[in-house]
Amino acid sequence: MKFSVIITLKKDVLDPQGKVVQQTLQNMGMDSLRNLRQGKYFEIEINELDEDKAKNIIEQMCEKLLVNLIIEDYKIKKL
Template identity: 65%
Template sequence: MKFSVTVTLKKDVLDPQGKVVQNTLLDMGMHNLKSIRQGKFFEIEVQETDPKIGEKKVNEMCEKLLVNLIIEDYKINKI
C-alpha cells in the first residue's frame, strides 16, 4: 500500500530556498510568476492491508521523523 506525503512550510514561515528559485525564475523572464514555495515530498510503501492502519503508520512516521511540526504542515494521500 502506497502513500504520498507532501510537507510544506507553514504560511508565515520564511522560505529562503523558494525565494532564490523565485528570483531566478523572474530573472529568466517569467514575469507572470507570483510566488513559489518549496516543500518536501515522500512516497512511502507500507506492508499493510487495512488503509486506515496504513495511514496511521504513515502519520506516525511523519510526526516522529519526517515533519518538523513547529514550522511545517503535512498532508497524506493514498496512491
C-alpha cells in the same frame, strides 16, 4: 500500500530557498509567477492492507520524524 507525503513550510515561516528559486524564475522571464514555496516529497510503501490503519502509520511517521511540526505542515495521499 503506497502513499505520498508532501511537506511544506508553514505560511509564516520564511523560505529563503523558495525565494531564490522564485527570483531566478522571474529573472528568466516567467512574469506570471506570483509565489513559490519549496518543500519535500516522500513516497512510502508499507505492508498494511487496511487503508485507515496504513494512513495512521504514515501519520505517526510524519509526526515522529519526517515533519518538524513547529515549522512544517504535511499532506498524505494514497497513490
